Amino acid sequence: MAFKARLHNYFHTEYQPGERKLVRKIDFFILTFCCLSYFTNYLDRSNLNNAYVSGMKEELGFVGNQLTQIQSAFTAGYVVGQIPANLSLHFVRPRIFFPSCMIVWAGLTMVTASVHNPQSIAAIRFFQGIAEATTFVGTHYILGSWYTERELGKRSGIFTASGLAGTLIGGYIQSGIQTTLHQKHGLSGWRWLFIIDGLITIPVAIYGFIFFPDTPSRTQAFYLTESEKALAVSRVPPVEDRTPWSWRFFQRTVTSKFFWGFMILWIIAGETESFGTNALLSLYMKSHPAWKYTVVQLNNYPTGVPAVGIISTLFWATLTDFLNGKRYLVGYFIGITGIVTSALILAASHYDDPTVATPIVFGAYYWAGAVYACQATFFAWANDALRYEEHMFRAIVLAGMNLGSNVINAWWSIVFYGASMAPWFTRGMWAMIAVSIALVFWTGGLSYFTARHEKMRKEELGIESPPVKDNEDLA
Template sequence: MTSMAKLRQYFHSEYQPGERALVRKIDFFILTFCCLSYFTNYLDRSNLANAYVSGMKEDLGFVGDQYNQINTCFTVGYVIGQIPANMSLQYVRPRLFFPSMMLIWAGLTMVTASVHAPGSIMAIRFFQGIAEATTFVGTHYILGSWYTERELGKRSGIFTASGLAGTMIGGFIQTGIYSSLHNRQGLTGWRWLFIIDGLITVPVAVYGYVFFPDTPRTTTAFYLTEEEKALAVSRVPTVEDKSPISWAFFKKVFTSWLFWGFVILWIIAGETESFSSNALLSLYLKSHPVNEYTVSQLNNYPTGVPAVGIISTLFWATLTDFLSGKRFLVGYFIGITGIATSAMILVASKDPTNPASTAIVFGAYYWAGSVYACQATFFAWANDALRYEEHMFRAVVLAGMNVGSNAVNAWWSILFYGASMAPWFKRGMWAMIACSIALAVWTGGLSYLTRKDEQRLEAEGAISSTRSRDGKGTSEEA
């Protein structure tokens, strides 16, 4: 098949009768809630960095690496909540579970406006991490339950991009709040940020209670007909679920190469996001060796990082769908990016007062934002590989990926990217180079194993029927 023919097939997939209307409905109701949820999730996470550079550091008397310690407390809570959250989706309707957790983290966000010491924020962020643990891996589980292999990458990309939009817009929100509400009603601008971010989350949770459709086999959504519900079930492989709470199940999980392959993949890949997830550009600007930046500049300049991440995420998610799910290509791209951007910053640190040094650092951190593409593509890759496994196994692997990554990140960020190491984070640059090399190597090995497993399933005839529906139907053109 020629490249042009593949391109035409990609944009003009054929569906079963009624399938196009079903996909449009679930796109609207699932993606609107999941994306708005993740948007507010990242808005609530990124506001700590925005507040830190907008006066919170001075008002609360931060010293040393207390900023990183707060992030570690959040991460510990996030790790604790991951697997229980995804397992809970087997017993509690997602339509109730997701919005309820949102209301909890919205309340904790608003409570942060009342704190008077860094230690109070540490306690709040710990419990906030537990509540927010439901969103990322839970949504990837839901997406894998509704969408076919051909559709999944783009939807995962849109979902991930919504979180990056929350990070990007958070800077602009803080700038607007600081200029319009600073010292209004006796509250500083950074305190208003937490209040407003929490309030933004509440209506999204209410929307989820009403419209979120659960999973194909449990949905009672009023906007889906009985025929559409049956079609939704038929679109994804039928998997026989066994009792998940058993020694046999956990033995299967912890002895499976699928579990360890994807968990270690995301542990390494998660650390390649360290430049962005630890707000290093913000900390660099705050501790710049020459320049003094205004509060608006400190909040606005770093928004270019998630902006690049959004473009990269959507590009790679769409491209890997077009290339029939070759998600592993992103691992090689990120490996190159991590090595190059780290080297750029190390070179810039040799002549810190040179204006060209600042330009190089900006370019490096903006380019580094493109590594966010691995979130959508690697979780889509895991969903693809686990499509024929029982649902609880897939849920635990997806959660385990994020547990492993965040368990390492809890201490990794302090060891390599502590705020006291600003502005150059030289130790972190070398750690990034090592992670980037490791990611390329691990990606190569895992892609070999998943390809062999796919060939085995094809030989057994397990994937022929669903593949035929994955863009090769005969009745209705999209």
């Protein structure tokens, strides 16, 4: 009956007077903006791969690994912008900072429609990476500032799923553009894709300027009453929020086990997403040894990968909330997924008839999309573990996670998943097996450390964990 009691508590959360209404308000105004922002963010990111297989490669004369190098240029800009972007949230209101960055990347996306060579795209994508640097970790910082531990996983999952939805829908948008706008006013379909994606982003930015509520302690949102603002502050643990511009802050950050523990976790976990982030299924189809796919098929078939990612993300985010924040379980699931899917593709590469191997490869890549669940759960895990630490320390740890992952990914993609390695990416499959094994071991060690630290901090602050009601309590 303990399971029944836990299920009841999960779906029947007890709120303070007025708290349920507050949560509904911040769900609407925070999640709508953050999800739409991340949706357009991933729409803008994935459009490069969609454009590549829709005629851009031939029109601009791509050779070798130039596509992968352009992706690395974006990653380099993303790395440069990580910590400065999150530190900026200490000085510039998120309501101003987030939408401003969106306007910049929307403009850069539309400018991409005018390029005439791959080198120009690389330069644009570098600055686009800087502009987009705060979207992911900045939003996780905001979510951790507003939501309690029992609420955070589901919201993080919804946010992450919105980015995957951008990847999924991007393929269908390119297919529609290819059939309706290709050569309209002399522009290729892939050029129209960049223009339309940029235009879609601007209204979302305007919405953010007006409605985004900043953080609980700084909010001036007109739709929140004074009592709701006070209640929002009381829902999160009171911590001292000191300036990050000090030697002590820097020293504490770079020597913290949290900083390195979660950074290395996301370095490893981030590389388990390589099959999706490097569009390997699209490149496999583009270089298929036996079949030639149409432009519509090249854009539509790979959308199964983010579709699986959305389902997996929402499932694991909800389940780990239900299991009282056991986010580490996702690490074990992803480790198994990475090993099995890589082994399937390696086995398929040795088939004499590549057409027989094709269903196995498609199935493996679709299953591999499930690893996207680690985005929501691991950043929620970091937010949970740092709930009793000062806000900017939490912000820097979150930024450090993404920074470390992207520093590695800037060269990892070129070494293991270069476009010229299609269709089998044999070297990358072995790399995936290695990082998947490493993830299992690192997850185990980090889960032990964070559980012990949380218990210690609660004892220091005199916080007692609420017991799960038994069946008699529910009668």
